[in-house]
Amino acid sequence: VSEMMLHPRLPLPEGDRVVAIRAMNTITRVPEMRVMTSFLSWRQELETVEDLSAYEPFRAHVGSDERAEDPVRGSRITASAFRVARPPPLLGRTLLEEDERPGAPDVVVLGYDVWRSRLGSDPEVVGTTVLVDGTPRTVVGVMPKGFRFPFSDQVWVPLPVAAPSGGALEG
Secondary structure, eight states: OEEEEEOTTOSSTTGGGOEEEEEBOTTTOOBOOOOHHHHHHHHHHOSSOSOOOOEEEEEEOEESSSOOOOOEEEEEEOTHHHHHHOOOOSEEOOOOGGGGSTTOOOEEEEOHHHHHHHHTTOTTOTTOEEEETTEEEEEEEEOOTTOOTTTTOOEEEEOOOSSOOOSOOOO
16 A cells, blocks of 8 residues: 655755655555565556655765765665656766666766865766765766755665566555
8 A cells, every 4th residue: 555745845956756665564664675676666656646766765975085084964866766756966967867777877866055065065076986885876966055855855866667576665
């Protein structure tokens, strides 16, 4: 059973048009973790929805070297989430569907604060490599100041959609 939640206060242009779909046991009111196949099915079957995205939250150390930095909040997220949120990147691009495919290069979109504090606001950061929990990832974009979708996130990496995943889904 799914529950829909309206988020009229999302700090996004037209944030009142965003709806969250969360799988929840209606008896215990406990969220249920769904596999990616449920998301793929919803994406094909929901006809009145403009776009559907999924994410899985995480905390990660982000930096240009192996130094231990305080972890930041991030999301493994589908490229469609950036279409839902709508703000364009400050630098570079957001995630693309090609980034979600198994075997795709490891990429990352950085939040403004991470870009400023950990990478010195380098205007040439797009195309460079940063470590996200020790995994080298190519920076493809930087989001504008104040963008923290879906919940105070500051780093976004692709959520693979072609392979099953045990992560939580939001839309």
